[in-house]
Amino acid sequence: MVNPKVAFFKFSSCAGCLLNVINIEPVLLTVLSVIDIEYFVMAKRDNHHGPYTIGFVEGAVTTPKEVLELKKIREECAIVVAMGTCAVTGGVPSIKNFSGMNQDQLTKTVYAENIYDPFLASIPAKGIDHYVKVDAYLRGCSYDLGEFVELIKRALKGEDPMFRPHSVCNECKLKENVCLLVSKGQPCMGSVSAAGCGALCPSLNRQCEGCRGPANDCNAASLAKTFMEDLGLSKDDVVRKFRKYAGNTPEFSKGAEAAL
Amino acid sequence: MLVEAFVLPKADLGSFVEKLKAGYEVIGPVANDPEFVFAPIDSAADLRLDYDTTILPPHKKYLAPPKETLMTFSGPATKTGEPAPAGKQVLFGMHACDVNGMLSLDKVFLGTYPDPYYKARRENTAIVGLNCTAPCANGFCSSFNTGPGMDTGFDLSLTDIGDKYVVCVGSETGKALAAGLAPAADADRIAKSKALRASQEKIERHIDIDNLGEFMHQNVDNPVWAELKERCLACGSCTNVCPTCFCFAVKDQVDLTLVAGERPRDWDSCQYLEFSRVAMDHIFRPDRAARIKQRLYHKLTYFAQQFDGSPGCVGCGRCATYCIVAIDPVEVMADLRDNPGEEKAVKLYTPPDKKVTPETSPWEPLPAKITAIKQQNYDNKTYTFSFVDPAVQEKYTYGNGVFNEISVFGIGEVPISISSCADVKGAFDHTIRAVGNVTKALDKLQVGDIVGVRGPYGVGWPVEKMKGKNVLVVVGGVGLAPLLGTIKYIANHRDQFGALEILYGARSPKDMLFTDEFEDLRKIPNTRLLLCVDDCLGMEWGHNIGVVTTLFDKMSSKPDNSIMITCGPDIMMRFAVKGMLALGWSPEQIYVSLERRMSCGIKKCGNCQIGPIFVCQDGPVFKLADIQGLPEAAL
Ligand code: SF4
Numbered sequence: 001m002v003n004p005k006v007a008f009f010k011f012s013s014c015a016g017c018l019l020n021v022i023n024i025e026p027v028l029l030t031v032l033s034v035i036d037i038e039y040f041v042m043a044k045r046d047n048h049h050g051p052y053t054i055g056f057v058e059g060a061v062t063t064p065k066e067v068l069e070l071k072k073i074r075e076e077c078a079i080v081v082a083m084g085t086c087a088v089t090g091g092v093p094s095i096k097n098f099s100g101m102n103q104d105q106l107t108k109t110v111y112a113e114n115i116y117d118p119f120l121a122s123i124p125a126k127g128i129d130h131y132v133k134v135d136a137y138l139r140g141c142s143y144d145l146g147e148f149v150e151l152i153k154r155a156l157k158g159e160d161p162m163f164r165p166h167s168v169c170n171e172c173k174l175k176e177n178v179c180l181l182v183s184k185g186q187p188c189m190g191s192v193s194a195a196g197c198g199a200l201c202p203s204l205n206r207q208c209e210g211c212r213g214p215a216n217d218c219n220a221a222s223l224a225k226t227f228m229e230d231l232g233l234s235k236d237d238v239v240r241k242f243r244k245y246a247g248n249t250p251e252f253s254k255g256a257e258a259a260l
Numbered sequence: 261m262l263v264e265a266f267v268l269p270k271a272d273l274g275s276f277v278e279k280l281k282a283g284y285e286v287i288g289p290v291a292n293d294p295e296f297v298f299a300p301i302d303s304a305a306d307l308r309l310d311y312d313t314t315i316l317p318p319h320k321k322y323l324a325p326p327k328e329t330l331m332t333f334s335g336p337a338t339k340t341g342e343p344a345p346a347g348k349q350v351l352f353g354m355h356a357c358d359v360n361g362m363l364s365l366d367k368v369f370l371g372t373y374p375d376p377y378y379k380a381r382r383e384n385t386a387i388v389g390l391n392c393t394a395p396c397a398n399g400f401c402s403s404f405n406t407g408p409g410m411d412t413g414f415d416l417s418l419t420d421i422g423d424k425y426v427v428c429v430g431s432e433t434g435k436a437l438a439a440g441l442a443p444a445a446d447a448d449r450i451a452k453s454k455a456l457r458a459s460q461e462k463i464e465r466h467i468d469i470d471n472l473g474e475f476m477h478q479n480v481d482n483p484v485w486a487e488l489k490e491r492c493l494a495c496g497s498c499t500n501v502c503p504t505c506f507c508f509a510v511k512d513q514v515d516l517t518l519v520a521g522e523r524p525r526d527w528d529s530c531q532y533l534e535f536s537r538v539a540m541d542h543i544f545r546p547d548r549a550a551r552i553k554q555r556l557y558h559k560l561t562y563f564a565q566q567f568d569g570s571p572g573c574v575g576c577g578r579c580a581t582y583c584i585v586a587i588d589p590v591e592v593m594a595d596l597r598d599n600p601g602e603e604k605a606v607k608l609y610t611p612p613d614k615k616v617t618p619e620t621s622p623w624e625p626l627p628a629k630i631t632a633i634k635q636q637n638y639d640n641k642t643y644t645f646s647f648v649d650p651a652v653q654e655k656y657t658y659g660n661g662v663f664n665e666i667s668v669f670g671i672g673e674v675p676i677s678i679s680s681c682a683d684v685k686g687a688f689d690h691t692i693r694a695v696g697n698v699t700k701a702l703d704k705l706q707v708g709d710i711v712g713v714r715g716p717y718g719v720g721w722p723v724e725k726m727k728g729k730n731v732l733v734v735v736g737g738v739g740l741a742p743l744l745g746t747i748k749y750i751a752n753h754r755d756q757f758g759a760l761e762i763l764y765g766a767r768s769p770k771d772m773l774f775t776d777e778f779e780d781l782r783k784i785p786n787t788r789l790l791l792c793v794d795d796c797l798g799m800e801w802g803h804n805i806g807v808v809t810t811l812f813d814k815m816s817s818k819p820d821n822s823i824m825i826t827c828g829p830d831i832m833m834r835f836a837v838k839g840m841l842a843l844g845w846s847p848e849q850i851y852v853s854l855e856r857r858m859s860c861g862i863k864k865c866g867n868c869q870i871g872p873i874f875v876c877q878d879g880p881v882f883k884l885a886d887i888q889g890l891p892e893a894a895l
Pocket residue numbers: 168169170172173177178179180181182188189190191199202208497
């Protein structure tokens with residue numbers, strides 16, 4: 001059997017999600033025996049052109065040039081996977097969408113006027129499904145390696161992986177962690193954020209920051225109210241929380257709007 | 261009769277635990293600062309018998325753990341797991357609410373189709389209860405008589421009376437464990453009663469349980485639910501921590517060979533949107549208010565209706581404690597009681613009384629071979645199956661209108677109704693549309709391929725009651741599949757039934773099933789087949805245009821001495837039922853077949869509930885009179 005050809009691409013992001021692929025050492029060789037990595041600029045020297053069976057795309061789309069590249073990727077890949085939160089929702093780069101400045105002001109604030117170059121032309125940061133059809137999502141900053149391997153398996157079987165999009169609290173409770181919000185009064189976002197990480201942060205005594213974006217039918221507005229009324233967070237803090245990783249999503253927008 | 265009782269001086273607790281450890285793994289409450297959890301202990305020094313509550317209920321954690329492998333497979337070869345724990349364990353220091361919660365879970369897991377995994381653990385687990393002399397802050401157990409003291413469900417129960425525990429014996433096992441303890445004096449027994457009475461008086465939170473079931477059914481539309489919808493985060497913590505919540509989801513996992521793997525179950529929650537999801541992303545309970553209601557109604561009344569009056573809420577207070585937005589059954593009930601809905605006659609539900617105890621594990625799909633495949637229309641195929649083991653096939657019988665759970669290993673299981681007639685021997689048919697992961701995988705299979713089959717499950721069409729009567733069949737779209745067997749049964753036993761009339765509607769002619777059998781159906785003596793489509797798509801069509809109810813004008817069926825059976829999309833059945841009632845048919849003579857997500861088929865996973873009904877075992881066929889007016893039934 002011919003192994004499916006796999007490619008990894010990157011847009012505006014930190015490259016952490018690509019690097020993370022290499023972290024699957026325990027099963028890396030087994031994975032490599034069932035797929036052929038044809039294009040992965042970060043990890044190998046000889047890269048080949050498409051078409052590919054699966055294209056993993058890291059990063060938010062923030063320039064007109066990236067839009068064109070993404071459209072080409074879509075044409076070349078049978079399955080397009082948004083890999084990591086930037087590609088899924090716009091992620092951390094999307095914070096700029098809410099700066100209140102227009103593009104010109106932004107450019108002037110970020111770059112000294114004399115170094116301005118048309119290359120820096122920038123548009124609001126969006127997840128890749130704003131521009132092309134996406135077949136599967138690996139949420140998280142960075143995504144869970146177990147889900148990455150699971151997704152490869154499902155793709156090879158031609159199935160929808162159907163990751164369960166329920167709350168982080170679910171996984172947190174199953175681990176019997178002391179609830180950071182209820183018992184310690186910390187503004188944990190686990191209740192409205194999608195699980196799959198195994199409640200990684202709360203298990204290490206850190207609040208969930210919602211890096212995987214909204215859980216299914218979550219109620220961000222109610223949590224925003226709790227943050228302000230019960231935990232005493234300022235309006236600005238609450239808005240920042242809901243716009244850190246997934247401000248572009250309708251669900252987390254409701255959290256930010258409830259605070260405004 | 262006086263309960264046998266002993267005393268255990270607190271100073272001797274350490275040696276008592278050491279003795280227990282000789283025969284059991286001892287699991288008790290330990291600190292998880294600032295809270296508590298049940299965990300295996302090394303010695304009595306680890307025990308925190310002053311705990312108020314634990315995050316997860318001990319019996320749920322250790323008898324029905326969050327993840328359990330139901331079976332493993334390699335290609336079509338399957339193996340059900342050996343019921344896991346060989347060693348004996350003792351749950352030491354369980355509070356009364358949890359002991360009662362465990363008794364409720366017993367009803368779920370040891371009732372019809374006993375779960376082998378829960379059963380094995382339950383039999384290997386001894387319970388040393390701890391009556392609450394200092395009640396926890398959020399509990400309201402006394403409302404349900406499930407605390408602060410326990411009357412049953414334990415092997416031993418301890419009550420703190422100062423410098424010693426009174427140890428009551430609840431079983432032969434308990435008696436053996438108490439060997440060597442000094443008998444309790446009358447004064448000790450009196451001290452125990454006093455301590456528990458004092459404790460009971462300290463409990464300040466209560467639910468008014470007067471007519472609770474009827475009251476809940478009268479308040480389905482109370483504005484309180486809309487307010488809770490705004491607050492609830494849909495996080496599901498409440499169900500995870502609840503000592504009686506049992507629902508789970510099942511999803512196959514494969515290793516990188518893609519053919520070998522396992523089928524685990526994971527705790528699920530009715531608070532999640534996807535809890536009621538079926539193929540094509542259809543969600544039966546999309547509204548968050550409906551999901552909150554599902555939980556609180558299940559806890560406060562449905563559970564008791566489903567499981568012989570056992571409490572669905574034991575008043576442990578955990579859901580209120582761990583809910584970020586403090587949704588609390590005590591407050592919700594107080595709000596409802598303050599502003600009650602209209603008092604009206606309410607009928608509570610009584611499930612059909614049936615207990616099934618199969619010889620093999622109910623989780624084991626038996627291999628069945630595809631012996632024929634027939635394309636029905638553009639998106640449906642009829643598969644004929646036979647069990648690989650002829651002895652299994654020989655013994656396999658089913659009623660008309662029931663279903664099997666069909667496995668494609670590595671992908672999952674789907675419930676599908678049987679479309680062949682119960683008279684057929686040696687094989688059975690399923691008519692399947694490729695819409696979800698499993699049905700799409702089935703679509704790729706060929707004659708000779710093997711799938712797994714569990715079943716048959718459920719209550720089918722009331723063929724015995726239909727005998728001697730006229731039968732009206734009202735069908736929409738693919739709903740003909742679960743009805744075809746019954747129609748053929750009537751044909752095979754024609755003299756036992758009166759007139760047969762079939763009204764069949766579909767979106768378009770190409771959406772109809774079994775079209776090549778229509779001529780045969782028309783040839784059945786004393787039978788009419790009336791057809792209609794919403795849109796004939798420009799094809800030649802000599803029949804009605806419109807929805808199936810437009811055929812009512814043309815039908816000859818009358819209510820007298822007749823039974824109507826119907827299956828199709830929810831909305832079609834709703835209109836059909838409404839139309840029939842308007843024509844003077846009674847809910848006693850109308851039978852409907854309902855559809856829900858069904859992950860188990862055996863009244864375990866909870867996915868298929870509609871109000872107090874389990875579609876998988878109480879149905880899928882219901883008499884309208886039995887479900888009319890029930891919350892969520894929508895008919
Ligand atoms: S710590 Fe966070 S994720 Fe865990 S239960 Fe509490 S709110 Fe949920």
